[in-house]
Amino acid sequence: MFKYICKRIVYLLITLLIIVTTTFFLMKKLPGTPFDAERFSLLSAAQQAQFLEKYGLNDPVIVQYGKYIGNVFRGDFGTSFFYTGQPVSGVILGRIGPSALIGLQAILIGLSIGLILGIIAAWRHNSGIDYFTMVVAVLGVSVPNFVAAALLQYYVGLKWGVLPVAFWQSWKSSVLPSIALSFGVTAMIARFMRTEMLDVLEQDYIITARAKGLNQFKVLMRHAVRNSIIPVVTILGPIVVNLLTGSLAVENIYSIPGIGSLFVDSIKTNDYSTIMGITIFYSAFYIFVVMVVDILYSVIDPRIRLASGGKGE
Amino acid sequence: MKKSKLLALILAASMVLATSGCGFTGTASSAAASGPAQSEGTAKTSDGTITVYDTNEIRTMVQWAASDNNSFTILNNVSEGLYRLNEKHEPEPALAESYKVSDDKLTYTFTLRDGLKWSNGTALTAKDFVFSWLKQMSADATNNYSFIMTDYIVNGAEYFDQKAKAEDVGVKALDDKTFEVKLKQPTPYFLRLTVLPMFFPLNEEYVKSQGANYGLKAENMIYCGPYTLATYDPASGSTLKKNDSYWDAANVKVPNVNVRIIKEQATALNAYKSGELSRVTLSSSDVPAMKSSAEFSSTSEFRTTYLQFNLTNKAVSNKNIRLALGYAVDRATLADVVLADGSAPATGLIANGMFGDGTKSFRELNGDITTFDAAKAKEYWEKGVKELGSAPSLVLLTEDDSVTKTVATYIQGEFKKNLGIDVKIDSKTKKAKNQLMDDNNYQMAVTAWGADYDDAMTYMDLWTNGTPYRGNYKSDTYNSLIADAKKQTDDAKRLQDLLSSEKTLVSEDAVVSPLFYRGFAYLTKPNVENLVTHPFGPPIEFKYASLK
Numbered sequence: 087m088f089k090y091i092c093k094r095i096v097y098l099l100i101t102l103l104i105i106v107t108t109t110f111f112l113m114k115k116l117p118g119t120p121f122d123a124e125r126f127s128l129l130s131a132a133q134q135a136q137f138l139e140k141y142g143l144n145d146p147v148i149v150q151y152g153k154y155i156g157n158v159f160r161g162d163f164g165t166s167f168f169y170t171g172q173p174v175s176g177v178i179l180g181r182i183g184p185s186a187l188i189g190l191q192a193i194l195i196g197l198s199i200g201l202i203l204g205i206i207a208a209w210r211h212n213s214g215i216d217y218f219t220m221v222v223a224v225l226g227v228s229v230p231n232f233v234a235a236a237l238l239q240y241y242v243g244l245k246w247g248v249l250p251v252a253f254w255q256s257w258k259s260s261v262l263p264s265i266a267l268s269f270g271v272t273a274m275i276a277r278f279m280r281t282e283m284l285d286v287l288e289q290d291y292i293i294t295a296r297a298k299g300l301n302q303f304k305v306l307m308r309h310a311v312r313n314s315i316i317p318v319v320t321i322l323g324p325i326v327v328n329l330l331t332g333s334l335a336v337e338n339i340y341s342i343p344g345i346g347s348l349f350v351d352s353i354k355t356n357d358y359s360t361i362m363g364i365t366i367f368y369s370a371f372y373i374f375v376v377m378v379v380d381i382l383y384s385v386i387d388p389r390i391r392l393a394s395g396g397k398g399e
Numbered sequence: 400m401k402k403s404k405l406l407a408l409i410l411a412a413s414m415v416l417a418t419s420g421c422g423f424t425g426t427a428s429s430a431a432a433s434g435p436a437q438s439e440g441t442a443k444t445s446d447g448t449i450t451v452y453d454t455n456e457i458r459t460m461v462q463w464a465a466s467d468n469n470s471f472t473i474l475n476n477v478s479e480g481l482y483r484l485n486e487k488h489e490p491e492p493a494l495a496e497s498y499k500v501s502d503d504k505l506t507y508t509f510t511l512r513d514g515l516k517w518s519n520g521t522a523l524t525a526k527d528f529v530f531s532w533l534k535q536m537s538a539d540a541t542n543n544y545s546f547i548m549t550d551y552i553v554n555g556a557e558y559f560d561q562k563a564k565a566e567d568v569g570v571k572a573l574d575d576k577t578f579e580v581k582l583k584q585p586t587p588y589f590l591r592l593t594v595l596p597m598f599f600p601l602n603e604e605y606v607k608s609q610g611a612n613y614g615l616k617a618e619n620m621i622y623c624g625p626y627t628l629a630t631y632d633p634a635s636g637s638t639l640k641k642n643d644s645y646w647d648a649a650n651v652k653v654p655n656v657n658v659r660i661i662k663e664q665a666t667a668l669n670a671y672k673s674g675e676l677s678r679v680t681l682s683s684s685d686v687p688a689m690k691s692s693a694e695f696s697s698t699s700e701f702r703t704t705y706l707q708f709n710l711t712n713k714a715v716s717n718k719n720i721r722l723a724l725g726y727a728v729d730r731a732t733l734a735d736v737v738l739a740d741g742s743a744p745a746t747g748l749i750a751n752g753m754f755g756d757g758t759k760s761f762r763e764l765n766g767d768i769t770t771f772d773a774a775k776a777k778e779y780w781e782k783g784v785k786e787l788g789s790a791p792s793l794v795l796l797t798e799d800d801s802v803t804k805t806v807a808t809y810i811q812g813e814f815k816k817n818l819g820i821d822v823k824i825d826s827k828t829k830k831a832k833n834q835l836m837d838d839n840n841y842q843m844a845v846t847a848w849g850a851d852y853d854d855a856m857t858y859m860d861l862w863t864n865g866t867p868y869r870g871n872y873k874s875d876t877y878n879s880l881i882a883d884a885k886k887q888t889d890d891a892k893r894l895q896d897l898l899s900s901e902k903t904l905v906s907e908d909a910v911v912s913p914l915f916y917r918g919f920a921y922l923t924k925p926n927v928e929n930l931v932t933h934p935f936g937p938p939i940e941f942k943y944a945s946l947k
Binding site for chain 1: 632659
């Protein structure tokens with residue numbers, strides 16, 4: 087297991103380097119400079135050169151790349167162009183918290199409701215609750231989260247005044263965005279769980295378990311759910327990355343200082359150092375989560391072995 | 400069982416996050432700022448707090464790096480210049496109590512008020528102006544605003560290029576209370592420049608002691624304006640507290656101000672309705688429903704959106720074609736019906752209300768030089784087509800934000816209706832559009848300029864360089880008018896030069912065709928009074944506001 091993880095970490099670093107390199111050169115193809123074009127064009131050629139020189143933007147792209155990679159290895163991600171003088175690592179760290187919190191809450195809500203709905207729907211196949219689950223699933227997938235966000239804001243926030251309309255002031259502020267984000271997760275998890283459960287419930291070992299005289303709950307929990315949950319863990323990887331790294335629309339609607347809007351803004355303003363910082367963060371996080379999901383497989387299902395040294399339960 | 404361990408891990412992780420990482424910005428400050436009892440409705444804004452918002456992040460609090468309105472708004476309220484704009488947008492004495500100007504109009508001597516203090520108790524002296532002005536005139540200034548000093552102050556440009564020493568630059572502290580500025584040429588609007596954030600003082604000792612941390616957080620700054628910063632977070636906003644050591648603190652009536660960041664128009668409106676905001680800006684589509692409300696008002700800014708023609712492009716190098724395109728757009732309908740957000744139809748390049756001769760505005764003095772006339776448009780178009788040999792195919796370059804796209808689509812329709820031509824729209828991101836213009840790779844573009852200061856020169860100076868961005872316009876007549884205006888000591892003659900230069904640029908040479916002056920329609924809570932919005936420079940002024 088340990089050897090396997092080490093190997094994965096080496097791959098992680100190589101993948102990361104490839105992503106960083108590609109992004110760096112693509113980013114330099116963006117039109118314009120990080121500076122306000124209208125004012126920048128008012129400067130004399132010498133002043134413009136002096137300015138670019140100051141930020142090392144006059145060097146050939148390959149030299150800039152070399153310098154950047156060197157700095158990154160020393161743990162220096164540079165300072166933001168847009169937020170003049172603020173270190174990129176600080177800007178990103180400050181924005182991860184809100185996004186991660188609402189993402190995590192959305193996953194917890196979505197996971198718990200989705201799993202319960204899925205299990206019950208499969209157990210009571212073709213019953214009222216099954217149809218209800220399917221309606222919820224279709225709605226959850228097809229209604230975009232920003233629509234849900236706007237509706238929740240209007241009714242729960244403004245009309246009923248139960249929770250804050252927007253802003254990031256206390257834990258209460260995180261409830262509506264979390265719920266808005268959770269609809270999609272609930273729907274997806276419920277559908278996956280139902281489909282898998284239906285499949286598993288047909289299996290011989292379920293009949294065996296029932297024949298042994300186990301009660302319905304134990305059959306479901308110990309035998310059916312355990313075996314149905316693997317595909318759910320698979321899709322959980324991308325969902326976790328998606329949600330924990332922020333959602334532009336929901337963050338904007340609730341005026342949350344999250345990382346989703348930072349990424350989009352940094353690209354719009356050619357904030358090179360921030361673009362790179364977020365790219366590194368996103369990709370490292372993604373690769374890491376994929377690795378964790380792979381490891382989780384073995385925990386849930388002893389039949390899946392990671393490497394020769396891997397062991398199950 | 401492993402599953403329960405996993406669950407425990409997730410829960411633990413979420414608790415760590417909830418307690419440490421997520422940084423709720425409002426809690427501490429709002430509790431401190433607005434007291435314990437927050438109820439629904441307008442009550443929230445009547446507890447001594449005004450809450451406004453910006454649609455973009457507050458980029459920086461470092462004044463030599465700040466170039467955007469959001470940063471200017473905060474800086475202007477936590478700091479102050481020699482002069483400050485009053486409720487009528489005219490400069491009035493602030494940190495300076497008076498000034499004297501020499502007969503040749505080249506030397507300004509400012510006398511500072513007695514007993515001025517920074518928020519940390521340090522005395523504020525003329526040296527603080529010398530330090531900050533030199534900083535703004537050095538290569539340290541990353542806001543690209545150095546020109547606003549180096550264009551006027553003796554040896555400023557040379558100092559920027561490191562060809563002159565600090566002591567040769569025309570800014571001197573004669574004693575602690577006397578600050579002397581030497582100008583290269585007479586500048587009748589010089590006082591109106593000193594209200595801008597670039598001209599605010601900085602304490603050398605303090606700034607140097609903070610090093611690279613200066614301005615990054617509220618505690619890394621000292622203040623001399625009506626307010627101090629209690630918290631500053633670029634992404635979620637700022638909270639301001641009344642500055643008790645401000646010289647005019649007795650006249651600052653609102654103790655707390657929140658500036659939030661809201662990017663979504665609908666969110667802002669909901670927040671306003673729920674009592675979280677004192678004022679909200681309306682989008683065009685909301686205006687009709689709100690117009691009759693007592694809370695409604697609108698204002699237009701010193702910001703002109705115009706069509707820029709590229710004179711080196713064959714199709715629009717023909718003056719008759721340019722005149723035809725200019726006459727073909729009904730600007731009143733554009734501003735009043737299409738935009739309907741407080742914007743005003745352009746009747747010239749210089750916006751309504753900008754300084755003229757002291758009694759009449761520039762616009763009133765120069766009259767309507769941009770007009771809509773469908774018959775003339777048709778006539779000029781036919782003349783132009785004859786000269787070119789065939790009707791040119793036209794492409795209009797615009798930015799991809801919704802307002803500019805609306806404007807471009809409207810213009811496209813006007814060209815179709817009044818000239819019978821099909822013009823293509825090329826919609827690009829702001830950066831890409833500016834790059835195309837800089838690269839001389841466009842025909843005509845919808846572009847805009849906001850006044851840096853309250854004088855026509857802030858616009859007219861732009862077309863003297865002949866850059867592709869300004870349509871490669873090179874005219875000796877125009878350049879000599881501007882050059883003369885710059886060194887003219889007679890204010891009346893100077894004004895005449897500027898009035899003529901606008902006519903040359905807009906009606907005679909038709910290099911640009913002004914479209915509208917940007918406006919804002921907004922709602923303000925009935926308990927908020929005198930929340931002044933300036934049409935240029937630092938937009939929102941909290942000093943004069945009061946709460947009923």
